[in-house]
Amino acid sequence: MFVLIDPTTATPVFAQIAESIATQIATGTVATGARLPAARELADSLGVNVHTVLRAYQELRDEGQVELRRGRGAIVLGTPTAEGVRAAVAHAAAEAKAAGIPIGTLLALVRKEYES
Amino acid sequence: MSKRIVDHLAARRAALVATIWVPLAIVVAAEIVVIGVGTTGSPQLITHWGADSDRTGPWWTYAILVAAIGFPVIAIMGFFMARATRVAGTNAWMPAIATGITVFHAVGMGVGSVLLNASPLAPALPLAGGAFLAAAAAVLTWRLLPREAPAAETVRAADALPVRTGEVAAWIGRVELPAWLMTIIATAAALLIVLGVSLLLTIGPRLWPILLAPTLLLVVLLVTAQFVVTAGPRGFVVRSAVGWPRLHIPATDLAKAGVIAVDPMADFGGWGFRWVIGPTHKGRWGILTHRGPGLEVFRHDGRSVVITVDDPGTAAAILETYANKESPR
DSSP states (O other): OEEEEOTTSSSOHHHHHHHHHHHHHHHTSSOTTOBOOOHHHHHHHHTOOHHHHHHHHHHHHHTTSEEEETTTEEEEOOOOOOHHHHHHHHHHHHHHHHHTOOHHHHHHHHHHHHHO | OOOOEEOHHHHHHHHHIIIIIHHHHHHHHHHHHHHHHHHHSOSEEEEEOOSSOOEEEETHHHHHHHHHHHHHHHHHHHHHHHHHTSSSOOOSHHHHHHHHHHIIIIIIIIIIHHHTTTSTTTTHHHHHHHHHHHHHHHHHHHHHSOEEOOOOOOOOOOOOOOOOTTOEEEEEEEEEOOHHHHHHHHHHHHHHHHHHHHHHHHHOGGGGGGGHHHHHHHHHHHHHSEEEEEEETTEEEEEETTSOSEEEEEGGGEEEEEEEEEOIIIIISSSEEEEEEOTTSSEEEEEESSSEEEEEEEETTSOEEEEOOSSHHHHHHHHHHHOOOSOOO
């Protein structure tokens, strides 16, 4: 499982970790029923506090993406739902590139659409 | 040193002949002489030369001595030579040592002591002569064996992941023994334990070593059943799920990482934990659970680790990101 974070940005690191994992669940990269890495392990490899990772896992649990079981770790419940969306996003990104629209603008557009 | 340079297969074949078949022929020949002299000559031979009196023993003491040293030496040297040089790295020193040891004990201590048994020159001449012949045999082996041509370039490094300043990327994967293999090992261990315990109960507690083998099986199963592999700013870590063994290549020591096609049987001689001399002529560890794409990580000194993780591409890209491209030393 791959996680990319940027501790220098305003978004909290736990949210970045949760988002990174949620994306992979949505795209099917992390399969339903898979066990997420031990929080300690992921924290060590990213160089963050173990509580940060635990908070990310709790966030995912609250979203219904994983199930936290004592002694068994975090089991993925979510199913790949984003296949169609990913294709649409790829299309939108290509359109944006062609039109010379920067990523920030594209994200703002997506947010506006999503929240309307 | 031999000037003859041949390809790996020819060099390995010659080295294996010199490590296994030549010593085997020497041991067999020595046994024939010892048995021939023993059955036709005096049934009692001197086995220990003392200052005042000599101790004697039956002639077959020497036959057993030659076999008891000869065959294990050949088995051990041959096993390691055959296992380690599967891909590359054939050397001439192991065959030289194998022939040297064999000549010393079989020709010197065995045949020499039997032939010169009653001579006033024993045991000095058999030992000194044996040592001289052993050195000569070793040097001859070393000189005669062809050398292996250097290997071609190996794994291509993966493309580094585009990580911006401030960003941190990490990858975590698991490697598991196939479930059917774990089942077989666990079943075998369970059967052996049941058998061992029932024998202990019927025959007695002095039979306890019978439980050593299943215990060892269970420990091996526990230790190798699952590995957690991480790649990130701290470098490359492979850790058994029980915590040991653990292997860590710090980012400063990371030279490159790439994806390779792994065939455990052809590249390492089997599955599980393996060590061979790799194509770079340096040590290469393998943690192998299946055939297919795998990750190979190189240290700056050329040693490497091969592991059959899922998604080796991502792992390699992250390792390339954090690899130290200037050699630290």
